[in-house]
């Protein structure tokens with residue numbers, strides 16, 4: 640797809656229209672990095688189209704990625720068939736952003752408010768070093784409203800860039816800046832609550848978290864150490880792995896696909912599957928859908944991040960999906976994680 644270099648973002652539609660009317664000869668319309676369309680319930684979403692048919696979708700509501708497809712148009716993220724696309728409910732699936740609080744680690748609503756606020760497109764973000772091969776991306780921004788300031792009394796700018804790489808890799812880069820003018824620092828916890836689509840949860844294993852310490856949310860956040868081999872799934876799981884490695888692999892034996900998740904600035908990794916009982920209790924989740932999803936969520940939970948006024952934090956997640964022929968031990972997980 641022809642596109643301008645990443646340093647010159649596409650003009651907003653109104654500016655582009657005005658330019659077309661005034662100038663002679665008429666400028667060639669730029670191919671934007673993205674397209675803005677109406678999604679479910681009339682909510683706006685951004686379409687990112689990469690080479691060879693790779694694509695992604697991001698709702699302005701929650702700045703939530705709800706689709707990431709490979710070059711065979713296969714959906715790689717899970718979104719529930721019962722997901723509700725209506726504020727104030729967060730969309731069930733894709734990549735919700737948990738900020739300024741993960742889970743119940745604080746006094747705010749579960750997972751904070753960023754996932755159920757309307758973000759806007761940021762057409763003039765501060766420069767961010769990018770791979771020049773990336774032609775399809777969008778920048779979104781969230782600033783607190785007066786109502787938000789009542790529940791979390793801190794001024795911030797949260798910029799999110801969602802980018803689709805030339806090989807179909809999806810990356811999310813968050814930049815959070817403390818813009819308090821009263822000299823106060825603030826602290827927050829954070830997660831990219833990524834829902835992966837899997838063939839069958841019983842066919843999946845996660846490599847990279849073995850021997851890690853974790854807090855078990857099903858046991859009052861008590862601390863344990865993971866034993867043995869890779870993680871497999873036979874019942875509900877809700878664990879916060881602490882100081883997890885920067886690469887984690889999710890191996891789907893049946894699909895012969897491995898997701899490789901690379902994280903920066905996010906020490907922890909949450910692993911969640913609600914299993915059958917909790918699935919039934921969630922109104923926006925199908926009874927049997929727990930079999931076809933797994934959340935692995937790069938996060939900063941155990942040690943909140945603190946920013947002084949003027950300071951900025953960056954947290955990045957990169958996802959790739961690679962074919963794997965793992966059936967009975969042929970794949971060396973270390974090669975996936977270190978290769």
Ligand SMILES: O=P(O)(O)OC[C@H]1O[C@H](O)[C@H](O)[C@@H](O)[C@@H]1O
Pocket residue numbers: 729742749750856877878909910911934
């Ligand atoms: O239902 P939600 O608020 O979206 O939360 C869904 C899940 O998110 C995380 O993975 C937490 O660790 C779980 O405890 C929680 O149940």
